[in-house]
Amino acid sequence: MTPTRTARLVPSLIAIAAATLCASLAHAAAADGLPAAAADAPGIQDTPPTGAIATVEISTRKTRSSVALSGAEMQKVLPGVNPLKALQTLPGVSFQTADPWGNNEQNLSLFIHGFNGQQLGYTMDGVPLGDQQYGNYNGLAPQRALTSENVKSVVLSTGAGDLGTPSTSNLGGTIETYSRDPSASRNLNVQQTLGSHGATRTFIRFDSGDLGNGNSLYLSGLHHEAKAWDFNGRQSNDQFNAKLVHQGDAGKLTLFVDWSDKTEPNEDSTLHKAGTPAPYTRPFLYPDFAGALAYLSSQENKDAKENFRNYYSDAQRTDKLAYVKYEAYLSDSLTWSNQYYFHHNDGVGVVAGPIQQAGLPGLFAVYFPNQNLKSVFGNSGYATRTTEYKINRQGWLSNVRWDLGAHLVQGGLWFEHNNSGAYRRWYALDVNNPSTPYERPSNPLITQYGSDIDNKVVQLYLQDEWKMRPDVTLLGGFKSSLQFADGRFPVNELPAAISSTATGGLPEGKIDTKKWFLPQIGARWDVSSTDQLFANIQKNMRQYVTYGGGGNSPWSLSSQAAFDYFKANAKPETSVTVEAGLRDSRNLNVGPLTAFDGQVALYHVTFRDRQLAISSNPIITSFAGGTTILSNVGTVKTDGVDLAGTFHFGRAFSFYDGISYNRSKYEDSYLSGTTVVPTAGKTVPNTPEWMNKFVATAKFGGPADVEAQLSGDYVGKRYATYTNDLSIPGYFLMGLSVSGKVPLSIAYLKSLRWSFSVTNLLNREGPLQPVVGQASGSYATYPIPPRMGFFTLKADI
Secondary structure, three states: OOHHHHHOOOHHHHHHHHHHHHHHHHHHOOOOOOOOOHHHOOOOOOOOOOOOOOOOEEOOOOOOOEEEEEHHHHHHHOOOOOHHHHHHHOOOEEEEOOOOOOOOOOOOEEEEOOEEHHHOEEEEOOEEOOOOOOOOOOOOOHHHHOOHHHEEEEEEEOOOOOOOOOOOOOOOOEEEEEEOOOOOOOEEEEEEEEEHHHEEEEEEEEEOOOOOOOEEEEEEEEEEEEEOOOOOOEEEEEEEEEEEEEEOOOEEEEEEEEEEEEEEEOOOOEEEEOOEOOOOOOOOOOOOHHHHHHHHOOHHHHHHHHHOOOOEEEEEEEEEEEEEEEEEEOOOOEEEEEEEEEEEEEEEEEEEEEOOOOOHHHHHHHHOOOOOHHHHOOOOOEEEEEEEEEEEEEEEEEEEEEEOOOEEEEEEEEEEEEEEEEEEEEEEOOOOOOOOOOOOOOOOOEEEEEEEEEEEEEEEEEEEEEEEEOOEEEEEEEEEEEEEEEEEEEEOOOHHHHOOOOOOOOOOEEEEEEEEEEEEEEEEEEOOOOEEEEEEEEEEEEOOOOOOOOOOOHHHOOOHHHHHHHHHHOOOEEEEEEEEEEEEEEEEEEOOEEEEEEEEEEEEEEEEOOEEEEEOOOOOOOOOOOOEEEEEOOOEEEEEEEEEEEEEEOOOEEEEEEEEEEEEEEOOOEEEOOEEEOOOOOEOOOOOOEEEEEEEEEEEEOOOOEEEEEEEEEEOOEEOOOOOOOEEOOEEEEEEEEEEEOOOOOOOOOEEEEEEEEEOOOOOOOEEEEEOOOOOOEEEEEEOOOOEEEEEEEEEO
16 A cells, blocks of 8 residues: 555645644644633534535534534544544544554543543443443443444533433543434445455445334444554454334334454553663564563563563453333423443453563462472463453433423433452463463463452432523533442452562452532523534542452452541542533635634633552553552642634535643642652643644545545643653654545445545654553553555445
């Protein structure tokens, strides 16, 4: 593939993009305060002006910022893209991952307005998807819940989201993914993608059309494979979706089923310390077992220290998700919807690494004192570790919507019962029969720990949207959030494996958290037919993580005493978000400029009782694991502005640009034992102050109906430690996609389209994201993936 030749098809786009980039970077390098032109900067809109090319949309019905991407716009980024990755074109969104689709969950990084991905809320057709932690315990990733090609739209609310959003983690906003309904006519859609590093993606969808009596359905299947770009690892995914809709006079019935079986190679991060060289990547050695054996005694391994190379690692996830929803039309003004959902997950993270690294000799000596560890673990010098996950959850959502004319009253209930567990096990890696990353090992030598956490969540909400005048609407309401969690360890960790001073295993017990009044107040004013002002203030709370044995969870603390102290004295994280903005959408007649739609939004967040999970092991991607130091760092305050908009030049060309400024600062220092860690006044790590994104779209018309998009993503400098003593530089990445019709008449084909996509068009290198786990002195990074190209053919039959 030759991306440079493809780029020549759109020289005017590249010239405009370069000019805009220069202006944007100059803007980003301005003084620390907000730009003087902030109030005049562009934004995005809900219904594009007449004849406009839609890139992003915003809701004009909300009292806060709510931005949407359609499924069609998502697929222009790259067919099969993760909905979360597609959002990286929006202002205020920082998203990074190691693969072009955004599928690799281990190194996925998402920050929005200073909040990380685990402090946001996620849903799919209203079904809660949990907090998206890599070690899933209460949900699953959007692309595992719904095949990307079946997405109707994805909506980002950068405040705390709707009061009725079923989430226990949406401190900083919500991301809602919606599935397409069955098509009105019978159709068979086939798509095939081929690309760099052996990528192949096959998608087939059958739509029944109208089956009579208001019934319709679709069935879809997916097979996806690709190799890792820097080692011999295989990413694969098989997925099945089905959706049945019955539309009747009395209501609408929807049935949805998802099955996903996914395997992905895990990219190891590289540890950086002052004065110590670090490699650009840490590729695995699999399947070269002879080379892996030789590596253990090599000078490369001796010099690597913490950046040693593992033999293999991957993540395997199998999910079954289903829901049934009935929306009852009780009258012309009253609707009552009820939705039941079920989710089962069986997952495992697998890694095989040297037994002499990452503190493993000390751990293994607890279980096999005074023994030859190489002999115990199969004489290869390697051991295989698994973390095995299970999720069994079911829930019920009930919502009432009552339109009383001047008042729109909504209220509802969410209940979920979740039983989750995580087991850490160790296996021998036999020198005569080496294992592979794609099969689960059996007969563990050690079960280090096994957790079982039973969790019940209840959430209530009530709100009234009052149309005070034809041009003024006020919104007021509140929600209640209650969680009842009981964590146990059927297999507890030996005290000596936790620390030399530990007297007991991992903690057990119940924590009930109740917050009855979390209010929201908002307003919108239609200043004119083209302009709208909005303002909103909302308080929210993040319930405690219910994961046993690791992560930012009370059940990962190092002792029962620490757990009991946490239970008695800690407070859940809370946030108060204030946002206000102006939306504008108008048709114009200014030379070639025919329309504009945009939004400027300012926000302030007070984030209290923020908890940091400090790694107890200097190796951030710890192979041995280890307990977490869970610290309350007090208050964080955030101020920022998002400015984005689309300029439309007739029906053939549009240019979207979004710039954002964010300043998130810790207000307090915290104690680590008796040592004060000076975080007061420091910037929250991994949160860039400046970002800028653009998308230039051109349609060339004609029988080939060619459309081209050039995109750019600038992310500024980010700090890599809590005390800001280390940082990584910013980056600028570009992408290109070109699509069109095949202007041929082919029997049985209604249409045949092609698309060509290039990621990292300029083939930039450098650190993509930092992995933050220490107060100072060290951090890890994942690298920017190289340029990759993908070609897709799709047809309706």
